[in-house]
Amino acid sequence: MFYREAGQYNTTYEQDLQAFPIKQDKIGIAIWLVLAYLFVPFFGIPGLEYGFAMNAIMIPVLIFTITTIGLNILVGFTGQISLGTGAFMGVGAYACYKLTSYFPDTNIIILILASGFVSAIVGALFGLPSLRIKGFYLIVATLAAQFFLEWCFIRVGWLYNYNPSGAIEVPQREVFGWIVTGASAEPVTRYLVVLSILVFLAIIAGNLTRGRIGRSWMMIRDMDIAAELIGVRPLTAKLSAFAVSSYFIGVSGALMVFLWLGAAEVESFDVNHSFLYLFMVILGGLGSITGSFMGAAFIWTFPIILKELGKSWFGINATVMENVSLVAIGVMIVVILIVEPHGMARLWQIVKQKLRIWPFPH
Amino acid sequence: MSTADTYITPDGRVIGAVMMEMKNITLRFGGVVAIQDISFDIREGEIRAIIGPNGAGKSSMLNVINGFYHPQEGEVWFRGLKRPSMKPYQIAKQGIARTFQNIALFKGMTTVENVMTGRQLMMEKSFFWQMLRVGPAMTEEVEHRHRCEEIIDFLEIQHIRKEPVGNLPYGLQKRVELARALAMEPKLLLLDEPMAGMNVEEKEDMSRFILDVNDQYGTTIALIEHDMSVVMDLADRVVCLDYGKMLADGTAAEVQKNQAVIDAYLGVEH
Amino acid sequence: MTDFLYSIFVGPFADMIALPDFLMQVLWEGFVAGVLYALIALGFVLIFKASGVFNFAQGIMVVFSGLTLVGLYELGVPAIMALVITLGVMYVLAFSVERFVLRKLVNQPDIILFMATIGLTNILIGLGQWIFGGETKTMITEQLWLPTGSSVWEPNGGLVIFQHIDIAATVIAVLMIVGLGFFFSYTKVGRALRAVADDHQASLSVGISLNQIWVIVWFAAGIVALVTGIMWGARSDVSFSLQIIALKALPVLVLGGFTSIPGAIVGGLIIGIGEKIFEIYWGPLFGSGVEGWFAYVIALIFLLFRPQGLFGDKIIERV
Numbered sequence: 001m002f003y004r005e006a007g008q009y010n011t012t013y014e015q016d017l018q019a020f021p022i023k024q025d026k027i028g029i030a031i032w033l034v035l036a037y038l039f040v041p042f043f044g045i046p047g048l049e050y051g052f053a054m055n056a057i058m059i060p061v062l063i064f065t066i067t068t069i070g071l072n073i074l075v076g077f078t079g080q081i082s083l084g085t086g087a088f089m090g091v092g093a094y095a096c097y098k099l100t101s102y103f104p105d106t107n108i109i110i111l112i113l114a115s116g117f118v119s120a121i122v123g124a125l126f127g128l129p130s131l132r133i134k135g136f137y138l139i140v141a142t143l144a145a146q147f148f149l150e151w152c153f154i155r156v157g158w159l160y161n162y163n164p165s166g167a168i169e170v171p172q173r174e175v176f177g178w179i180v181t182g183a184s185a186e187p188v189t190r191y192l193v194v195l196s197i198l199v200f201l202a203i204i205a206g207n208l209t210r211g212r213i214g215r216s217w218m219m220i221r222d223m224d225i226a227a228e229l230i231g232v233r234p235l236t237a238k239l240s241a242f243a244v245s246s247y248f249i250g251v252s253g254a255l256m257v258f259l260w261l262g263a264a265e266v267e268s269f270d271v272n273h274s275f276l277y278l279f280m281v282i283l284g285g286l287g288s289i290t291g292s293f294m295g296a297a298f299i300w301t302f303p304i305i306l307k308e309l310g311k312s313w314f315g316i317n318a319t320v321m322e323n324v325s326l327v328a329i330g331v332m333i334v335v336i337l338i339v340e341p342h343g344m345a346r347l348w349q350i351v352k353q354k355l356r357i358w359p360f361p362h
Numbered sequence: 363m364s365t366a367d368t369y370i371t372p373d374g375r376v377i378g379a380v381m382m383e384m385k386n387i388t389l390r391f392g393g394v395v396a397i398q399d400i401s402f403d404i405r406e407g408e409i410r411a412i413i414g415p416n417g418a419g420k421s422s423m424l425n426v427i428n429g430f431y432h433p434q435e436g437e438v439w440f441r442g443l444k445r446p447s448m449k450p451y452q453i454a455k456q457g458i459a460r461t462f463q464n465i466a467l468f469k470g471m472t473t474v475e476n477v478m479t480g481r482q483l484m485m486e487k488s489f490f491w492q493m494l495r496v497g498p499a500m501t502e503e504v505e506h507r508h509r510c511e512e513i514i515d516f517l518e519i520q521h522i523r524k525e526p527v528g529n530l531p532y533g534l535q536k537r538v539e540l541a542r543a544l545a546m547e548p549k550l551l552l553l554d555e556p557m558a559g560m561n562v563e564e565k566e567d568m569s570r571f572i573l574d575v576n577d578q579y580g581t582t583i584a585l586i587e588h589d590m591s592v593v594m595d596l597a598d599r600v601v602c603l604d605y606g607k608m609l610a611d612g613t614a615a616e617v618q619k620n621q622a623v624i625d626a627y628l629g630v631e632h
Numbered sequence: 633m634t635d636f637l638y639s640i641f642v643g644p645f646a647d648m649i650a651l652p653d654f655l656m657q658v659l660w661e662g663f664v665a666g667v668l669y670a671l672i673a674l675g676f677v678l679i680f681k682a683s684g685v686f687n688f689a690q691g692i693m694v695v696f697s698g699l700t701l702v703g704l705y706e707l708g709v710p711a712i713m714a715l716v717i718t719l720g721v722m723y724v725l726a727f728s729v730e731r732f733v734l735r736k737l738v739n740q741p742d743i744i745l746f747m748a749t750i751g752l753t754n755i756l757i758g759l760g761q762w763i764f765g766g767e768t769k770t771m772i773t774e775q776l777w778l779p780t781g782s783s784v785w786e787p788n789g790g791l792v793i794f795q796h797i798d799i800a801a802t803v804i805a806v807l808m809i810v811g812l813g814f815f816f817s818y819t820k821v822g823r824a825l826r827a828v829a830d831d832h833q834a835s836l837s838v839g840i841s842l843n844q845i846w847v848i849v850w851f852a853a854g855i856v857a858l859v860t861g862i863m864w865g866a867r868s869d870v871s872f873s874l875q876i877i878a879l880k881a882l883p884v885l886v887l888g889g890f891t892s893i894p895g896a897i898v899g900g901l902i903i904g905i906g907e908k909i910f911e912i913y914w915g916p917l918f919g920s921g922v923e924g925w926f927a928y929v930i931a932l933i934f935l936l937f938r939p940q941g942l943f944g945d946k947i948i949e950r951v
Contacts (some may be wrong), residue, residue, distance in 0.1 A: 012504075013503075013504040013507045013508065013511075014500060014504055016507075017500070017503060017504070017507070204493045207492065207493055207494065207495035207499075208492055210491045210492060210495070211499055211503060212485040212487075213489065213492050213501075215471075215475065215478065215479055215482065216482060218468060218470055218471060219468055219479055219482070221466035221470065222467075222469055222470045222471070223467075223468060223469075225430075225450075225466070226462070226466035226467075226468070227468075227479075228449070228450040228451050228454075229428065229430065229450045229451075229453070229454060229459075229460065230451075230454055230459075230480060230482055230483070230542075230546065231451045231454035231455060231482050231483035231546070232451060232482055233451050240489075270418060271553050284538060287470065297404060308436065
């Protein structure tokens with residue numbers, strides 16, 4: 001009875017086309033935003049040490065949500081599977097690094113958003129094979145991108161300014177007087193910047209997926225031949241999917257290095273990470289923006305929670321719990337695929353359906 | 363009657379000049395000849411049926427009209443112009459829409475979303491506006507939604523608007539596919555066995571819709587159909603194929619009496 | 633400019649001719665790597681042919697089986713017993729996968745099944761690390777009566793070294809492939825497997841139990857994985873990095889065709905030898921490490937121009 005839509009009428013098409021037409025959903029989102037902007041910066045996550053909550057949980061989860069949304073656009077909405085996500089994050093990160101070297105006085109946020117474009121171009125380039133290759137054969141093409149780009153990150157010294165260690169170190173940058181990147185940047189500043197970028201990009205993603213471009217993506221996913229016969233140009237649809245997806249992933253890569261890790265090595269962009277992000281998409285729900293947040297949050301925090309529980313309740317060491325969480329995530333993937341291939345987002349929708357009539361059974 | 367003549371049918375519909383002409387079409391798949399030297403035309407505003415036993419080449423013919431298959435020999439003329447070999451999306455731009463024998467709906471979307479996909483070509487607002495959504499993109503979306511809802515009303519599928527099409531029964535899926543094709547506001551509508559798998563009532567409904575589409579929107583329709591009574595009732599002219607060759611071309615009554623056609627259906631050896 | 637062109641089109645070949653014994657060595661190394669790639673690919677082909685599932689977990693099965701074998705030995709189990717028990721473990725694995733995963737996902741699109749095998753990979757990695765620890769282990773080569781040491785060939789004063797284990801690997805791989813070929817062509821179960829690979833519905837209608845066949849196929853793939861694990865482990869120790877190397881089987885399959893056993897072999901050899909040659913002779917131009925992506929780029933080119941591979945079935949799309 002909490003979720004009842006009775007009495008809420010959509011009298012215009014604009015109303016029907018909103019992202020969250022139901023009032024309870026709107027209230028829910030508002031609450032989340034209030035918590036995110038007003039509660040967390042001051043109190044972190046209740047029960048956890050502030051620095052830990054921010055650095056180990058909130059900031060990475062928000063960053064990976066952006067990654068997952070990006071990957072979801074490609075895999076969930078357009079049906080093009082990709083294992084190159086790790087490398088594309090790297091493209092964004094290295095692009096941002098070079099941009100900060102060339103434009104040391106430009107606002108870092110602008111540079112981060114700009115580095116996404118580099119990633120978008122590279123992504124579109126490596127997405128060209130998708131015009132001829134379908135289904136999971138595309139994995140081979142994306143793996144080619146993944147391994148080739150990884151190799152570039154090591155071999156092309158220009159990318160890391162010929163730093164002998166091969167890694168990139170993030171310089172300190174300020175925005176309106178607040179230190180945003182570098183060792184002195186406060187967690188709360190970084191958190192708010194990441195949060196704002198996420199909200200901004202999530203709105204764009206939501207808008208795109210609900211409009212004609214998103215529809216063209218879904219048409220390609222569901223039946224590309226019929227899509228073409230309706231007038232969708234596969235080239236435009238697929239490349240735009242790769243480009244937009246890679247933009248998001250590239251920005252998240254830049255954020256990962258500049259606003260979270262503070263430095264980066266090639267390992268941060270390896271193929272194992274590509275799998276991790278794919279898991280986030282699958283678990284969260286293919287083709288769902290809200291699911292992307294759920295998937296990222298869950299995959300990231302679950303091992304942390306397990307490790308903590310293992311340590312404090314059972315005294316088991318971290319390595320063992322790490323392996324347990326690997327197994328658990330693998331099991332969850334299989335179970336989700338069996339029980340609800342549309343992921344946590346669909347499960348949440350089902351819960352809401354039940355909430356419509358709760359406490360009545362039917 | 364010259365090809366440019368317009369005439370009026372007994373029940374008052376206007377049939378215009380020749381809209382599409384197939385000239386000596388031959389289509390081969392490797393060693394198999396699917397269509398052999400077939401020529402016929404379709405007039406503006408008419409309902410043309412393509413009939414014939416299984417494997418006669420009817421779907422292949424439709425695919426040639428559609429631009430999905432490219433004939434090795436022969437020419438396709440559309441509205442007085444020879445049509446070069448085109449990609450499917452270019453054909454769609456020309457105003458040709460179709461439905462499929464095995465439904466080709468987008469299973470991941472709802473009914474109204476599927477119908478909206480038909481408007482894809484007509485939606486032009488740029489990427490930038492799509493990102494913003496408020497403003498020109500929204501106006502465009504609402505405008506097209508309006509048109510789609512009109513079509514949904516027309517085909518009486520309002521009650522399943524928000525239903526994912528994968529959950530719908532077969533007959534309703536066919537109707538949604540028709541709605542999607544109509545959303546493209548095509549000049550020529552190709553229907554590949556629109557009555558397949560339907561019971562008598564569903565067939566009556568679908569026949570009524572097809573007639574209404576032709577009547578209200580003036581859409582030219584070419585359909586493949588097995589049920590002879592449907593063909594008799596709906597079609598202005600009929601072309602009959604068998605083994606890739608044309609057996610007869612004329613009005614429904616003429617074709618029905620054609621001996622070669624009767625033989626083909628009864629399986630007489632020739 | 634001419635320098636550049638020279639270094640790409642002439643130089644490497646000149647290098648090859650200058651030191652023919654070194655070329656032989658490189659060819660041999662590539663050949664052996666190719667044989668091992670082919671074995672991994674073989675496991676993929678088996679499962680793909682019979683159930684249409686692309687078993688991403690094949691790579692980790694190689695590692696897992698190797699780890700189980702060594703792990704058991706380290707616990708004190710005699711080598712041959714360990715081998716038998718490991719085979720049993722692989723059977724249990726095959727059985728569980730069929731029972732708990734494949735059966736439940738029967739009508740889902742291929743991509744879902746594929747992602748399930750990715751999940752399976754995670755499970756096996758986690759289990760493997762949990763039970764056996766994450767450090768590299770040495771394969772119990774001698775205990776399995778596999779040869780060690782090497783032979784030296786000195787053609788015209790040059791020097792080519794052949795590791796005995798490599799020769800053994802090649803021989804065993806050939807035996808395995810011949811054995812599998814025999815199994816498929818001449819035994820009742822083999823025939824049933826071929827039927828299932830061809831058409832699920834048809835085989836059901838003649839009374840073949842799909843579930844049984846799938847267990848058998850996954851077990852066969854498990855055996856292949858174990859042999860591969862032993863061979864590869866004997867050459868370069870058993871570690872989890874092997875799992876990533878196993879990803880190379882994908883380009884092998886693209887070249888050879890996903891459904892062809894001879895294709896897996898030819899593809900494996902081409903990739904193995906091609907990779908090594910490219911790395912040694914063209915590597916210095918690009919910088920080292922090209923081995924990491926060479927195979928994938930070749931596969932990509934193949935996908936663009938001949939997607940069915942050298943031996944696979946052509947894919948025709950009908951509307």
